[in-house]
Amino acid sequence: MYIIKLDAIASTNTYLKDLASVTLPKDYTIVVAEKQTQGRGQMGAEWHSESGKNLTASVFKKLPSINVGDQFYISMTVSLAIFKALSVFKIPQLRIKWPNDILSADTKLCGILIENVIKNNSLQGSIIGFGLNLNQKFFDNLPNASSMSLLTGVIYNKDEVLFEVLKQLRVYFNLLESKKHAEIKLEYESLLFRKEKPSTFRTSKDESFSGIIKGVTDYGHLKVWTEDELIKTFDLKEIMLLF
Structure with missing residues (x-):
């Protein structure tokens, strides 16, 4: 594990993409920023986060044994890992909103952006970016957003939450690399927001x-x-x- 901590940066995902364009980073290279000025979400959406209050990070994971056609299993794996990490901190009413937002009841706690590094039709690795709302109290013009602290009244230590997320990423990527596709998909589908409703x-x-x-x-x-x-x-x- 190799952690790079930055005060401010445009995007932690972009930082890792730039590294990967030169040479592939070490497995589980992590970039953490106190503030992202150009944080990105799915479909080009911007990710707004109050400086210093939340966990904004990207992880590089080497995946030489994963087929290009199995890219959504990476998304399911990451969603499950963050879901499980939040469960450890006893965040209530957790669900995964397709494809990979993490909710508590109907409020958004975490957004995930995965960008895969593919060369010669071979998956080299994944850049896993996530913005997790920890201690932010106010979300102007974001009525469906919340934070771990708002839900529980606890002030969270960012390093503690980060290491739990990394621990669960290792657990679930071990499942993926062991070809436990059916197990991953079954668990993911069981946690889908509004499934069967x-x-x-x-x-x-x-x-x-x-x-x-x-x-x-x-x-x-x-x-x-x-x-x-x-x-x-x-x-x-x-x-x-x-x-």
Whole structure:
């Protein structure tokens, strides 16, 4: 394990990507920043985090034995690891919102951005970025955001939370590297937010429809039982879960 701590940086993921473009970092190289000026989320969204109050970090994980086609299993693995770490700190009502947001009830605690390093159609490794709300108290214009501290009243030590996340990443990546794909997918699906509950979705064409989440495909598409009694699959660009 090799930890790089920075006061401020544009993006911890970008920092690791720049390193990887020269030579692959050591396994479990970690970059932690007190402040990110250009933090990124899924689909190019910005990640807003109050300086010094939260855990913003990226981890480089070498994955020479994982097939390029199994990239969504990396996402499931990371989601499960962070979910388990938060469970250790007794955060209530945890769920995973597809594809990899971590919620408590219906408020967002953690966003994850995974960028895979692929050369010659071979997966070299993954840059795993996550923003975990620890001690922030106010989320202006973010009504669906919360923090560990708001939920429990505890002030958390960032290093303690980071090391628990890293511990669980090792556990779950060991499962992935042992080809326990079915076990990973079964656990992930069991923790999906609003699974088997009637939910409303919005399409990329700004149309709404109702359906019931049934699970995911191996490639990360969401399986939804729709009103016409067909199970349809959607990728991240096609629909948004509205609750």
